Amino acid sequence: MRQIVLSLADQAVVVEYPESLQDDLRTLLGECTNRAPKTAPTIIVQEDGSSDRYILHPDGRSKLRGLDKGSCIYALIGEVGHSLLTNLSTGVAFHAGAVSLRNLGIVLPGTSGSGKSSLTAWFIDNGFDYLTDEIVVFGSDVPNFTAFARPLVLKSGSSVAAASLKAMASAPSIAVGSNKIILPTPEPRPPMQHQCRLIVFPRFAEGAELTIEPLTAAQTGLELMACNVNARNLVNHGFDSVTSIARSVPAVMLRYGNFELLHGVLDAFAELVLQSDLDSKRFCRIFRFFGTTAGASIGPEEENSGNLPSAGFVPSKVPAPTPRRDPKKLTIGMATYDDYDGVYFTLQALRMYHPEIIEDAEFLVVDNHPEGPCAEPLKQLENWIDNYRYVPCNHWKGTTTRGFIFEEANAELVLCIDCHIFVVPGAVKKLISYCESHPDSRDLLQGPLLYDDLETWSTHFEPKWREGMYGCWATDDRGKDPDFEPFEIPMQGLGLFACRRSAWPGFNRRFRGFGGEEGYLHEKFRQAGGRSLCLPFLRWMHRFNRPMGVPYMNRWDDRLRNYLIGFTELGWDTGPIEEHFNEFLGPSVAGPIIERAKAEIAQFDADES
Amino acid sequence: MAVPSVSVACEGVTILQCVPAPRKDYHLAEMDGESLLYCHEKMTMVYLNESAAVIWRLCDGQRTVGQIVDVLKSAYPSLSHQMGAEVCDTIQQFVRYSMLDGIET
Numbered sequence: 001m002r003q004i005v006l007s008l009a010d011q012a013v014v015v016e017y018p019e020s021l022q023d024d025l026r027t028l029l030g031e032c033t034n035r036a037p038k039t040a041p042t043i044i045v046q047e048d049g050s051s052d053r054y055i056l057h058p059d060g061r062s063k064l065r066g067l068d069k070g071s072c073i074y075a076l077i078g079e080v081g082h083s084l085l086t087n088l089s090t091g092v093a094f095h096a097g098a099v100s101l102r103n104l105g106i107v108l109p110g111t112s113g114s115g116k117s118s119l120t121a122w123f124i125d126n127g128f129d130y131l132t133d134e135i136v137v138f139g140s141d142v143p144n145f146t147a148f149a150r151p152l153v154l155k156s157g158s159s160v161a162a163a164s165l166k167a168m169a170s171a172p173s174i175a176v177g178s179n180k181i182i183l184p185t186p187e188p189r190p191p192m193q194h195q196c197r198l199i200v201f202p203r204f205a206e207g208a209e210l211t212i213e214p215l216t217a218a219q220t221g222l223e224l225m226a227c228n229v230n231a232r233n234l235v236n237h238g239f240d241s242v243t244s245i246a247r248s249v250p251a252v253m254l255r256y257g258n259f260e261l262l263h264g265v266l267d268a269f270a271e272l273v274l275q276s277d278l279d280s281k282r283f284c285r286i287f288r289f290f291g292t293t294a295g296a297s298i299g300p301e302e303e304n305s306g307n308l309p310s311a312g313f314v315p316s317k318v319p320a321p322t323p324r325r326d327p328k329k330l331t332i333g334m335a336t337y338d339d340y341d342g343v344y345f346t347l348q349a350l351r352m353y354h355p356e357i358i359e360d361a362e363f364l365v366v367d368n369h370p371e372g373p374c375a376e377p378l379k380q381l382e383n384w385i386d387n388y389r390y391v392p393c394n395h396w397k398g399t400t401t402r403g404f405i406f407e408e409a410n411a412e413l414v415l416c417i418d419c420h421i422f423v424v425p426g427a428v429k430k431l432i433s434y435c436e437s438h439p440d441s442r443d444l445l446q447g448p449l450l451y452d453d454l455e456t457w458s459t460h461f462e463p464k465w466r467e468g469m470y471g472c473w474a475t476d477d478r479g480k481d482p483d484f485e486p487f488e489i490p491m492q493g494l495g496l497f498a499c500r501r502s503a504w505p506g507f508n509r510r511f512r513g514f515g516g517e518e519g520y521l522h523e524k525f526r527q528a529g530g531r532s533l534c535l536p537f538l539r540w541m542h543r544f545n546r547p548m549g550v551p552y553m554n555r556w557d558d559r560l561r562n563y564l565i566g567f568t569e570l571g572w573d574t575g576p577i578e579e580h581f582n583e584f585l586g587p588s589v590a591g592p593i594i595e596r597a598k599a600e601i602a603q604f605d606a607d608e609s
Numbered sequence: 610m611a612v613p614s615v616s617v618a619c620e621g622v623t624i625l626q627c628v629p630a631p632r633k634d635y636h637l638a639e640m641d642g643e644s645l646l647y648c649h650e651k652m653t654m655v656y657l658n659e660s661a662a663v664i665w666r667l668c669d670g671q672r673t674v675g676q677i678v679d680v681l682k683s684a685y686p687s688l689s690h691q692m693g694a695e696v697c698d699t700i701q702q703f704v705r706y707s708m709l710d711g712i713e714t
Contacts, residue, residue, distance in 0.1 A: 218643035222656040231652070236636055239647040239654075243638040281641050323652055380705075383651060 004029060005040070006080055008148045009137045010090045012037060013083040015076065017045040021054075024073060027172050028151045028183050041083045045072060058083070066440050070176035071502060077150050077181070081134055084148065085230050091139040091146075092238040092245075093230040098131035098147045098194070099123040104274045105145060105194035107136050107249075108202055109227040111321055112407040113393060115204030117154055118162035121184070122259055124152075125165040126267045130184045131194065135229070138241060143196040143248045154180045155407065161259050197274045199224075199251035208257035212269060214287040215253055217280040221246035223253075226320040250283030319370060319379035322389040324410060330357065330432055331501075333364040333405035334419040335393075340374040342420035342543065344381075351385070353425045360432060362410050363388045365419070368401050398513040399562070402494075406504045414504070418495040420543040424450070424482075430537045431498060434486075442503040442530035444522060446492045447538025448479040454541075459534050460489035463519060465580035468556065470563060471518045482537040489534045491522040496540040503530060508562075508569050510604060513555055516562025523570050556585060561597040568601055624697055625678070629709040630670030646708065655706055664699045668709060674700060 001016045004025060017025060044057040048065055054072035055065045058079045067075060085093055096109035097120035106123065110116035117133040124130050132147035139146070154163050162168060163180055173182040201215070201223050215223065224242045231237035250273055256262055278286070332350060336343050343365055351358060363385060367375055370392030379390045393404050405416050413435045415428065427447070435441060448457040459479035461471030471491050478484050494517055505524040507517065522532040560581050567574045581590040631637075635655075638645045644662040646655045657665055667677045678696045682689040703709050 216643055217640035218638075218645050218656055221638065221640065221645045222654055225647070225654045236647065236649055237652065239636055239638070239645075239649075243640065243645060247640060284641075320654060383653070383707075 001044075006084070008084040008135065009088055009093075009139065009146055011084045011086075011088050012040040013080050014040050014042040015045065015080065016042060017076075018047050018054075020047065021045060021069070021073070024069065024174065028073065028077075028174070028181065030149075041086070043076065043079050043083065045076060066442075067502070070174050070181070073174060074153070074176040074179060074181060075502060077153065081148060081150065085135065087233065088137065088230045089233040091137040092228060092234060092241040093135055093137045094224060094227045095134065095229050096136040096227060097133040098136050098145070099128035100131055100194050101128050101271065101274055103194055104197045105131065105147075106198045106200060106270055106274070107145065107196050108200050109136070109224060110202050111227060111391065112155075113404050115202040117152060118204060119200070119202040119254070121152060121154065121162040121165055121168050121182075122262060123267075123270075124184045125167040126263075128270075138196070138245055140241075141193075142241070142244045144193045145196050146193055152182045152184055154182065165259075196245075196249050197277065198270060199245075199249050200270075201251065201253045203253060203255045204257070205255065206257055208255050210257070210261035210265065211253075211255045212266070213253040213255075214284050215251045216284055217243075217246045220249075220251040220280060222320065223251070226323075229324070231323055247280055250278050250280050319367075319375050319390065319392055321391040322379075322382045325362065325387065325389065327410045328362040328387065329360040329411055330413045330415060330428070331362045331364050331405070331409035331411040332415045332417065332428070333366065333402075333409055334417050335366045335368055335401040335405060336374070336378070336419040337368040338372045338374050339419050340377050342418075343374075343378060346417065346419055346421055347381070347385070347388070349422050350428070354423070354428045356426075357428045357432060358387070361387060361428075364391065364405060364408055365389070366391050366393045366401055366404050366408065368393055368398075398511070398558070399515065399517050400507045400509070400511050403504075403507050406501055406506075409501055412501050413498065414501050415496070415498040416494075417540075418542060421495050422541045423496070424539040424541075427482075427538050427540075431535065434535060435498075435500070441500060442525070442528060443499065444525040444530060444532045445486075445498040445535055445538065446489070446494075446496060446533065447535050447540060449473070449493060449495070450539050450541045452541070457539065459492070459536075461491040461493065461518060463490050465576060465584075468559065468581065468584050469518075470516075470577075476534070479534055479536045482539065484536045486533045486535045488531055489522075491519045491532065492534065493542070494518055494521065495542045496538070497521075498538075499525070499530075503528070508565050510565045510600075511562045513558025513562070515559030516566050520563075520566035520570065523572070527570065556589075557593045557596075560590065560593050561600070564594065564597045565601060624700070624712075625673060625675035625693075627674050627712045628670060628672065629668040629674060629700060629703070629712045631665070631668055632708055632710055635708055648708075651707075653706065655708065660695075661699050661702075664696055665703070665708075668700070668703070670711065674712075 001018060002022055004015045006013050006015065006029065046055045048055045052068060054067045056067060056072055056075050094109045095111060096107050097116040098105055098107050099120060108116045108119055120133045130152065132149055133152045134150055135148035137146045167184055168182055171182050171184045173180055199220060221243050224246060228238055228242065334343065334346065347363055365378055367378055367390065382388050382390055391408050393401060402416055406414055415431065448459045450457050457475060457479060458473040459476040460474055462474040464472045466472045478487050505528050525532055563577045564574055567577060578594055634650055635646045635648050642659045642662065644657040644665060664677065667680060674696065678693050681696065682692045704712055
């Protein structure tokens with residue numbers, strides 16, 4: 001076995017690994033000559049029967065088996081970061097990317113999905129030095145910081161453009177499913193201190209205009225606190241350190257919709273600020289006087305200058321995410337868009353009728369409209385429910401938001417549900433037991449849908465086209481008995497499904513809006529070596545009717561486009577899609593949508609080649 | 610079943626007669642006129658813009674809400690017609706986050 005010691009601040013972790021990983025780990029993590037303290041945790045990687053499958057033993061916790069090389073390294077990098085943070089108390093750590101120019105640092109804090117890895121990649125492509133895309137630690141000598149020098153990880157949700165940037169395309173990399181691990185520097189660097197001269201909070205949203213908004217010290221503190229990843233180890237959860245950083249370093253909120261908008265603006269702006277040595281207060285005073293320029297605006301409008309601004313309480317335009325808590329066995333995650341009632345009753349029914357799983361579960365609510373009227377009440381549920389976590393998400397929209405649940409989940413087993421379903425008593429506990437007895441499962445797990453009469457049910461979808469949907473409800477008699485053994489199904493409605501987080505194959509990043517995922521996701525599991533199973537005990541009920549209307553757009557062109565993109569990705573024939581929609585919507589409506597989508601797909605292929 | 614309404618009051622008196630005081634478990638950082646408050650127990654952080662921070666500072670356990678309104682009316686006479694409503698709205702928000710003693714929903 002080989003050994004490597006990785007460190008951050010005063011923490012270290014030992015990784016023991018087999019010879020077959022030597023080349024990859026040396027390339028990606030480098031060789032560290034530091035001696036580890038005796039108390040350093042150890043992560044062991046072993047070959048799992050053959051040299052192309054691995055077992056990962058995180059320190060003192062359950063092991064992950066059957067990982068291919070890429071998945072193993074991907075999981076290892078995550079575990080190393082987790083281990084380094086577990087007892088880190090000599091500084092305040094943030095979930096953040098970081099780059100430098102002439103040893104002056106820019107820190108890019110953000111929760112998962114905010115676009116910090118993509119923005120880090122963009123800075124590297126524009127001549128900045130890579131420091132990290134994951135963890136930054138500020139010690140007592142603010143504004144100096146140390147970065148955890150791990151390889152850059154571009155997740156499936158990252159901007160497509162990031163992976164194709166010149167600096168990324170030419171760097172050593174390993175593909176892990178639709179994720180990519182990249183080493184953008186010639187060789188890994190040991191952690192060293194940099195002075196932070198600028199904080200940029202990235203907010204990527206497809207199609208958004210470029211805005212660079214200076215933040216006050218208090219606004220910066222609020223944003224930073226949401227990205228603090230070792231709060232529980234610190235006095236006052238690091239509040240004093242966070243406010244000290246916020247006072248010292250200028251910060252901006254960066255909103256952008258594509259990299260083209262950034263060229264010549266963000267790089268020039270960053271260089272200017274890095275040279276200036278301004279503190280937060282002076283920076284804010286100066287940049288608030290800049291108006292909107294072509295394609296970019298800097299600074300919010302002044303409010304009632306000279307008078308008391310209208311007395312208002314502004315917790316935040318978007319509620320802050322609930323801090324992460326200790327890992328659980330199961331994450332029950334749901335995405336929502338302005339459906340407080342649905343979330344409320346789904347969540348409380350789970351708590352009332354499944355008390356046996358409360359201690360083992362994390363309840364994760366991903367809010368797809370965090371600027372909306374339900375955001376604050378959803379956030380406030382964290383005050384009532386110990387293991388509840390609210391996460392705003394306006395970077396991913398529609399169907400793919402469910403992928404974000406897997407990014408944010410803190411458990412290896414994830415039960416992903418619509419925010420308006422009920423699960424029969426005892427079924428969640430049985431799901432946990434099933435997964436514990438099948439630790440290597442790479443299957444998609446679902447159950448029969450119960451109808452409102454509580455008597456009739458559907459176990460699956462038959463793969464047929466009907467009224468613009470792929471899949472028709474169907475019933476297999478084996479689903480009648482909840483104690484009957486699991487059986488394979490072609491597909492099923494995705495109001496409730498579960499899988500191991502490491503088996504999650506992700507959605508196609510080109511999907512837009514809603515629809516197109518049934519059948520597609522089931523086949524992705526199959527193509528990755530898993531199965532699509534009906535667990536007869538996992539019975540659930542779904543609210544179908546929405547007499548008050550649905551607050552988001554469900555568009556035919558998105559659905560049809562998603563089907564075409566998904567089928568193309570899977571290598572399936574797209575002919576039946578065109579045939580069905582030409583008949584269902586009529587050629588005059590479906591034809592132009594199909595043509596546009598096909599042209600887009602051809603362009604994607606051209607871009608990627 | 611009626612939905613509980615969120616209104617602010619003290620037992621037997623109107624909101625203007627209540628004497629709000631900051632809860633002890635909120636840590637305050639004043640930052641260039643604005644404020645950040647952090648509750649360790651709840652792991653909750655609250656951002657107050659300049660005007661909300663002014664009202665927060667006046668909630669000292671001595672003044673009634675009515676007196677806070679009077680102080681702000683005399684400091685900002687051009688806004689006096691809206692000050693009562695603005696202060697009550699803001700205090701209601703403080704109450705929603707359980708930031709005050711001496712006043713309840």
